Amino acid sequence: MKSRSNRAHEILIVEDSRTQAEKLKYLLGQDGYNVTVATNGQEALELARKRKPTLIISDIVMPRMDGYTLCQEIRSQPNLKDVPVILLTSLASPQDIIKGLQCGADSFIRKPYDERYLLSRINYILTNQELRKKEKVQIGIEIYLAGQKHFITSERQQILDLLISTYEEAFLLNKELKARQQMLDHSYRWLNGLYAIAGSLNSSTSKQEIADKVLEQILLLPGVQAGWMSFLEEGSVSRIISVIGPPEMVCKQGALHDDCSCLNKLLSSQLRQATNIPECELLKEARTGSGGPHQHACIPLLAGGRALGMLNLVGPQQGLFSVEDLKILNGIGSQIGVAVERAQLYEKLEEEVEKRTSALTAEIAQRKRIEEVLRDSEERYRLLFEANPHPMWVYDTDTLAFLAVNGAAIRHYGYSREEFLAMTIKDIRPAEDIPLLMDNVSKVSAGLDKAGIWRHRKKDGAIIFVEIISHNLIFGGKRAELVLANDITERRQVEEALRRAHEELELRVRERTAQLEVANEELEAFSYSVSHDLRAPLRGIDGFSQALLEDYADKLDEDGKDYLHRVRAASQRMALLIDDLLDLSRITRSQMHREIVDLSAIARTIAAELSKTQPERQVEFCIAEGIVANADARLLRIVLENLLGNAWKFTQKQPQAKIEFGAVEQGDKPVYFVRDNGAGFDMAYSDKLFGAFQRLHTTAEFPGSGIGLATVQRVIHRHGGQVWAEGAVGQGATFYFTL
Missing domain, CATH: 3.30.450.40 (GAF domain)
Structure with a gap:
């Protein structure tokens, strides 16, 4: 509750800390005082001259002008010297008291201050202010403090107030020190007890x-x-x-x-x-x-x-x-x-240690039994090692020295056991093979290792080829390798003879193949040349025969006309044969351009073209979707034209003809096929189907030159594939090919 009587009092606060100044201003304002704040002594002095305060509360440590100097300045001003001054101090030494008396301060308040005590001191000083005005007695006192003499010239009441405030602060400080000492004693007992308890827990x-x-x-x-x-x-x-x-x-x-x-x-x-x-x-x-x-x-x-x-x-x-x-x-x-x-x-x-101890005891007993079994096993191993008909030895993988050899090694290589045990595995190798041996030894892996075929040198200097199988082990506490050597010198000689024979045979095959390729090229060139040269006279025969029929028909009897018609038909068949031969020659000599080819699309196009030639026929085409191949598109069209064309031709006598094109998987590659339900053929003559000019039906039954399937076979062979056929008379045929 604010006091109305305090409103007449103006208090000037001098504090450079904004936080402390606001805190003190709030405290005094709550108690009803009018408060003004200055941040340093110089500013406070100017404010006091302009408006005389009732009381000044000042911090001591401030920039520009400290609290002591401010107090002295206040006392030197005639119109301000009666204003009470309270100094906020830490009372760190007796010199603080002397300085307060010398500057004329009225009271000390120790920082940090108790708010109620501060308000009581302010109230006391303001209450006794009128008494001090009546009893102003300037006295001089000479005192000794800390070995120095000081002369104090202050009013008696002022000195008394300052000393009382100092005594009160000292009393409060002593009370705090006792409380802190009790707290320290209490904390010491706790620490002592905690230390003892911690030691008990640790042990x-x-x-x-x-x-x-x-x-x-x-x-x-x-x-x-x-x-x-x-x-x-x-x-x-x-x-x-x-x-x-x-x-x-x-x-x-x-x-x-x-x-x-x-x-x-x-x-x-x-x-x-x-x-x-x-x-x-x-x-x-x-x-x-x-x-x-x-x-x-x-x-x-x-x-x-x-x-x-x-x-x-x-x-x-x-x-x-x-x-x-x-x-x-x-x-x-x-x-x-x-x-x-x-x-x-x-x-x-x-408990675990006890269990583990029991387990270890059992394990030790088990190990002893295992050691006995191992000794028996090693004894059997020695017997097998010595009795093996192939040379065997054990060598140190660090020094390469022989550690043990069997009787077969002694007999086969010609060294005695003592000689072997004084040697390393490098001593049975030709000098030029040692670098490769050292590289192989550095790469030996754990387990069974088939080291391959090596050359060894016997004591008499003979070089033999041996096949090595080895296994790593610990021998006498050393890292070692057990080796079994199989002499394959004779087998190597036989293999070498077979290799030379094979190379000679391959050379002969290449030479014969080259000869055949030359002969084939010459034959194809000859076939092309003959076919090309025959076309001109055939055109003449056909042309003049047609002219005789048109220009001299009235002079020829029926037999003559029949002869001319036969001549024309024969020349036209001959021309067709020549065209087929030229196509066959071109297919053999033309370059291939492989790409991804949509065989389903090509088959649909050919089927549409065939249907247009005889629109009156009822033929069902079944062409599978999505069939593709990596091939020459032009050559594959020729294959499908021949196979689908043959199917169209040989189903012409069927009222309900059906032609299929599709693919099936065989192994890891597709097999393409063209199937029809036409005339078919006798499988006894299947080997003649793909020969040039080979026909299983007469021209009167089914026209043709006999070149189409030969052309198909050449295209398929050029693609590295195979072509074959299956069929039965009157039950249709199926032609298969791969690429």
């Missing part, structure tokens, strides 16, 4: 030992009179395992039960922090008369959020544990929980 290896040692040290904590510790068993049952304190404090008769409200709170997760229990029902029931406690602190023992038990402590005779004490006790509970979990782990480790 404990079981729950019982933890409880006994912790409770033995717990009485060192300030205010602790007695205590008991219990642990959870099977997650829900509490068992007290240790108690400490005078009997009348812990009330053994009936007070310490396994089942209590604290346990229920712990199990229901309601007790997670150290908590005061103001009225413990069990303790109240157990105590007799007015003796014995009825309150205690319950500290949960937690580890990883899991409740392990409780620690209960009876506190001071008057009152419960403080909030700060409970925080420390909560930390002790956590440390005990960790120690209990460590002890449980230790017990488990002990």
